[in-house]
Amino acid sequence: MLIRKSSRRHCYFLINWLLSFTVIILLSINLYVTLYGSPFKASDGSGKFPIDDNINLKVTTQPVQSKSLISPSKRTNNHNQKNPHPSTVHSCNIPYECKDNDLALSITSGPRHDSARICVNGKYYIDAKSSTRGFNVVVINPATKLVVDSLAFDIYAGQSGALVDYINKVTPGHFLAMATADDAFFRISEEVKHAIEQLGSVTIHTLNFRSSWVFVGRKGSKGATLLEEISHGLRYRSGGPKSIATCIPIDIDMKMTNISFFCENHSEFDVLCKKKTVFIPPRIGTGPVKASAKPAYKLPIAIIAGNRPFYLQRCLESLLRVPNIDRSLITIFLDGFVRTPAWIANLYGIRVIVYPKSTTTSKKSLKLRKFDQIAVHYRRSLGTLWDIYPQKSSTIILEEDLVVSPDILDYFSESLPCLKADNSILTISAWNPNGYRSSSFNTSLLYRSDFFSGMGWILTRKLWNEIAPKWPSCCRGVNWDDWLRLSQQRRGRDTIYPDVSRIYHIGAEGVNNENFHKLHYKNQILNTIIGAKLRNVNSVIKAEYDKEIERILKIATPIRYSRSKKKNVCGPSMIPNTSGKNYAIYFYQSSLNDYKFGKELCACFQLWDSGGIRGLYSGIFRFYNKKNHVIAVGSLSKFAKRFMPKRYSSDWLSETATKSKKPS
DSSP states (O other): OHHHHHHHHHHHHHHHHHHHHHHHHHHHHHHHHHHHOOSOOOTTSSSOOOOOTTSOOOOOOOOOOOTTTSOGGGSOOOTTSOOSSOEEOGGGGOSSOOOTTEEEEEEEEBSSTTOOEEEETTEEEEOTTTOOSEEEEEEEETTTTEEEEEEEEOTTTTOHHHHHHHHHHSOTTOEEEEEEESOSOTTOOHHHHHHHHHTTOSSGGGOOTTOEEEEEEETTOOSOOSEEEEEOOBTTBOOOOEEEEEEEETTOOSSSOOHHHHHHHOTTOHHHHHHTSOOOOOOTTSSSOOOOOSGGGGSOEEEEEOSOHHHHHHHHHHHTTSTTOOGGGEEEEEESOOHHHHHHHHHTTOEEEEEOOOOOOOOSOHHHHHHHHHHHHHHHHHHHHHHHOTTOSEEEEEETTEEEOTTHHHHHHHHHHHHHHOTTEEEEBSOOTTOBTTTOOOTTOEEEESSOOOSSEEEEHHHHHHHGGGOOOTTSOOOHHHHHTSHHHHTTOEEEEESSOSEEEOOOSSSSOHHHHHHHTTTBOOOOOTTOOOSSGGGGSHHHHHHHHHHHHHHSEEEEOOSOTTTOOOGGGGSOSOSSOEEEEEEOOSSTTOOHHHHHHHHHTTOOOSSSOTTOBTTEEEEEETTEEEEEEETTSTTHHHHSOTHHHHHHHHHHHHHHOOOO
């Protein structure tokens, strides 16, 4: 009897629990639909499907055609896709009067499904009644200043294909005003992003969950639009409302290729604007310029950039002057949507991809926080680059504050086979850290170093696949290139770089200050010779490079660097007034990692002396002085054991003994 009563109680409890759970689920669904609308759209736009067991429930993806392209009888009958009775408001609430030949346009985007607004010439064609989740679109004919269509595409409900088809069929020259509501990201296709990018969008690839985005583009106008705003969602929180309210001349070109118009808004670019033109070479295949068969000319070029438009302009100016360069292979990755760098890129006809401004939650120093942000920007930019070029095995990495030599692609083309032939090579760099006027001379010479110099370098897909999973994450305050120099990443591999640099660093503003730039970068030189050829390129392959060092040391005049500062003749005076000779300066080491006197030598010859020695290879480093080739050799290096005069060791010991004696 007791067992039966207990079983009944359990049954009643289970039934009550199931009923309560069902009620909660139904209330939750009802609340979601009330706030955000149904996640599905039926073919009649009602958000409800007919109750019929013989009907399969599926989302329609039929394209909604434009009035200007197809007869009204063939259009879908979705009340969310067209507002037949637009409400009127004076000048779309723009706080000033528009000219007779202008379009008064106001666009707003927000987090709710009914928050999109698009007003044209005093009439709302997308309002609270017609706004829906996804992309809300108004098409305007500039010839008549009339709206020819107003409709919406619910991306969540599978209308990506419909939006692409619609954009493709819009009449060239027509304006498209677009605003998102609720969310337009979930289930968005790459085809949608590409189609909107072709209208002039700079930020569409950065759209994330619940972003608020407003945009005005023009069909057939290639390049970045002047009118675009975005507020990115943060995790599962919606981005803040975004809006555009302005007067648009009907004859405006939405792209920034008119330098006169650019200079009216950017008078600070006085050097560029005085020329009244920008140098843009013809595209490969459209004129007399033919694609080069050299391998580096076929590599993608990534420019990692932030908000430093002056540097970016100089970088692009130098890069586009490289003979036979294919500018369609150049991509600028911009950290944060800042208008001027995007317009500069567009002025030169270069693709630009914009990401949300990288952030850090670190409470470390400002410099370390910048390191975090740069590392984040590099990680996402390089990841995207390989997606853009899935068939490419290598790419060239630049930064916006680098000016390149006219032969940089020839340099990479000639040295690239070494990277493929020698697994002990990490990368090929275009920058010599010790490439100063007094220490750099030979445009045909390559060096090998265990120091990763970066600053214009080749990244292989193989190396990226290796380091990407370990890339420094936020918020450790780690400089990405210092991280790549660590033995865990380098794994015994070396960097190849030239005696005369093929890039020049102009970035006095950035992570490093102006004094640091003046001290370490200003006096470096850049090759300006077109057609400079590298000599004996295979000599940088590891086995051959050691033989080359031994050959030079065998014929070099030895010089001992004293441990006593009183006896040292520091700097160029150590080298005789000759030209074309080889000299080997031997410096003392108490252990393999002791480079105290090596650093002193760097200071003597005005080489890079901040931090460690840059350009080290197996205990040696190389440079030029008075057009003489100089090799500085550590006393415990493998090369010193064979070529350093025996008396140098005893001389250093006697100097130590003399120094240890105290006056009586």
